[in-house]
Amino acid sequence: MILNEQQLAENNRKSMSSYLAPRVRDIQPSGIRKFFDLVSGNKDIITLGVGEPDFVTPWHVREACVYSLERGFTGYTSNAGMPELREAIAEYLNDSFHVTYNPANEIIVTVGGSEAIDLALRALIVPGDEILIPEPCYISYSPIASIGGGVPVGIETTAEHHFKLTAEALEAQITPKSKILILCYPSNPTGAIMTYEDWLPIAEVVEKHDLIVISDEIYAELTYEGKHVSFASMPGMMDRTILVSGFSKAFAMTGWRMGYVCAHSDLIAAMLKIHQYTVMCAPAMGQVAALEALRNGMGEKDRMVESYNQRRRLVVQGLREIGLDCHEPQGAFYAFPSIKGTGLGSEEFAQRLLTEAKVAAVPGTAFGLGGEGFIRCSYATSIAQLNEALERMGNFVGKIK
Amino acid sequence: MEELSELKLKVLDLLKEDARRSPALLSTLLGVEEEEVKTSIAELERDHVIVKYATVVNWGKVEDEKVTALIEVQITPERGRGFEGIAERIYLFPQVKSVYLMSGAYDLLVEVEGGNLREVANFVSEKLSPIDSVLSTKTNFILKKYKQDGIIFEERQEDNRLLISP
Numbered sequence: 001m002i003l004n005e006q007q008l009a010e011n012n013r014k015s016m017s018s019y020l021a022p023r024v025r026d027i028q029p030s031g032i033r034k035f036f037d038l039v040s041g042n043k044d045i046i047t048l049g050v051g052e053p054d055f056v057t058p059w060h061v062r063e064a065c066v067y068s069l070e071r072g073f074t075g076y077t078s079n080a081g082m083p084e085l086r087e088a089i090a091e092y093l094n095d096s097f098h099v100t101y102n103p104a105n106e107i108i109v110t111v112g113g114s115e116a117i118d119l120a121l122r123a124l125i126v127p128g129d130e131i132l133i134p135e136p137c138y139i140s141y142s143p144i145a146s147i148g149g150g151v152p153v154g155i156e157t158t159a160e161h162h163f164k165l166t167a168e169a170l171e172a173q174i175t176p177k178s179k180i181l182i183l184c185y186p187s188n189p190t191g192a193i194m195t196y197e198d199w200l201p202i203a204e205v206v207e208k209h210d211l212i213v214i215s216d217e218i219y220a221e222l223t224y225e226g227k228h229v230s231f232a233s234m235p236g237m238m239d240r241t242i243l244v245s246g247f248s249k250a251f252a253m254t255g256w257r258m259g260y261v262c263a264h265s266d267l268i269a270a271m272l273k274i275h276q277y278t279v280m281c282a283p284a285m286g287q288v289a290a291l292e293a294l295r296n297g298m299g300e301k302d303r304m305v306e307s308y309n310q311r312r313r314l315v316v317q318g319l320r321e322i323g324l325d326c327h328e329p330q331g332a333f334y335a336f337p338s339i340k341g342t343g344l345g346s347e348e349f350a351q352r353l354l355t356e357a358k359v360a361a362v363p364g365t366a367f368g369l370g371g372e373g374f375i376r377c378s379y380a381t382s383i384a385q386l387n388e389a390l391e392r393m394g395n396f397v398g399k400i401k
Numbered sequence: 402m403e404e405l406s407e408l409k410l411k412v413l414d415l416l417k418e419d420a421r422r423s424p425a426l427l428s429t430l431l432g433v434e435e436e437e438v439k440t441s442i443a444e445l446e447r448d449h450v451i452v453k454y455a456t457v458v459n460w461g462k463v464e465d466e467k468v469t470a471l472i473e474v475q476i477t478p479e480r481g482r483g484f485e486g487i488a489e490r491i492y493l494f495p496q497v498k499s500v501y502l503m504s505g506a507y508d509l510l511v512e513v514e515g516g517n518l519r520e521v522a523n524f525v526s527e528k529l530s531p532i533d534s535v536l537s538t539k540t541n542f543i544l545k546k547y548k549q550d551g552i553i554f555e556e557r558q559e560d561n562r563l564l565i566s567p
Contacts, residue, residue: 036564
């Protein structure tokens with residue numbers, strides 16, 4: 001009886017959505033969310049839909065955190081993060097990517113790279129500012145820009161240019177309201193990277209139109225051809241660039257939510273205000289783990305990167321053998337094959353692949369402009385699973401072609 | 402000792418994880434021609450870098466469990482041959498699974514396997530201790546193996562990631 005009364009009460013509750021801010025209410029649920037609901041009910045699925053490493057955080061990192069908890073390290077840290085951690089981040093960025101930041105006033109440790117992007121956008125956006133976003137891209141940029149009062153403007157990148165951003169494509173979307181360019185290379189979902197030569201013309205356009213760049217380099221370590229080039233390291237771009245990164249991908253630490261943001265001290269000071277009034281500081285135990293990862297985790301990181309690289313070759317070759325066009329992904333852990341040859345759209349292909357072949361991949365349309373005709377296949381899963389998934393996909397594609 | 406090429410090291414790493422991986426799979430994973438992989442493996446086998454492709458067995462799962470002991474052995478080295486001759490006398494016994502020369506309080510660490518405690522004890526008293534240069538032995542029976550050759554025996558948790566994530 002009590003249950004029924006509760007249900008009755010539920011049914012009689014009035015809708016509260018009219019109280020919501022329109023800029024939040026009007027945000028569409030992500031295509032990934034829709035697909036997640038579809039997948040959850042299915043059994044015996046092999047998933048190529050996971051956007052995180054298949055490694056568990058290395059034990060020495062977990063152990064360092066456990067030890068700190070045993071020692072009672074459970075209080076706040078300074079707002080910007082533990083000084084030792086900021087120093088370690090500065091040293092790491094300098095050694096690995098040749099960008100120099102002062103740990104005292106140019107770095108904030110954040111709750112994942114996501115918070116860093118939110119901080120940067122909220123600190124910069126004046127309502128109506130246009131935020132340029134090369135797509136297909138990670139699903140959060142455009143909603144965060146909208147919540148911050150900005151107007152997201154997609155820039156389509158194409159397989160023809162290996163999903164790299166070109167100066168022409170960027171220039172074509174610039175208006176007097178353009179203020180911020182969000183970059184994410186190596187790219188989720190395409191696996192595209194940008195070399196020094198690729199960046200040069202982009203830097204020129206950024207300079208010419210006085211843009212600020214938010215460069216999300218969370219996949220920097222997962223670069224397989226050559227070495228990652230940070231946009232902040234490009235001549236003249238240091239002060240214009242807000243560098244966002246974190247520990248999730250390189251050190252297999254997604255659930256820890258440990259990220260950081262580096263920029264000119266004027267910008268960092270503004271972001272720190274938002275950070276200190278909203279989250280106070282990143283979790284202390286996560287910071288201890290992150291410090292351990294930087295101090296003693298490079299060997300393990302290199303082994304994980306080598307393992308992704310091996311599986312990258314396996315998946316790209318497998319997809320091509322199936323008859324799907326697949327540009328060579330040179331970073332992150334995603335392949336982004338074209339499914340145009342099958343005559344199906346991305347969503348239909350992904351749905352049928354799921355129900356008929358029991359393989360989950362994310363339709364390219366979830367990632368914005370230019371995603372139609374592609375699916376994202378994460379290869380952060382075991383070799384045995386990848387081989388099985390490729391076989392199932394092969395049978396499926398053979399059947400519908 | 403020769404310094405191995407990067408390719409050979411990677412081949413060894415992949416085969417150590419799973420010795421049944423085919424040259425075709427290795428060539429895909431490593432992005433080199435299959436012939437190159439085959440040549441590398443042949444050379445590693447020829448040079449006895451790859452000694453054998455064995456199976457790691459969790460005998461704890463099997464009903465008639467074997468008994469394994471690690472025996473610390475102190476010996477007097479032989480003039481001119483050091484420990485080699487004695488080590489050989491010991492490792493030629495089939496019930497001896499491994500022999501290591503150690504630094505520290507004893508000289509050889511000998512792993513002995515038998516069907517039961519008595520078999521192992523008999524081996525120590527009848528074969529090992531009577532060897533002239535063996536000064537003393539200390540037998541440690543293994544009660545449970547948790548991890549061997551980098552492989553954890555306990556069945557691990559499955560992948561508990563979300564099936565789809567951004």
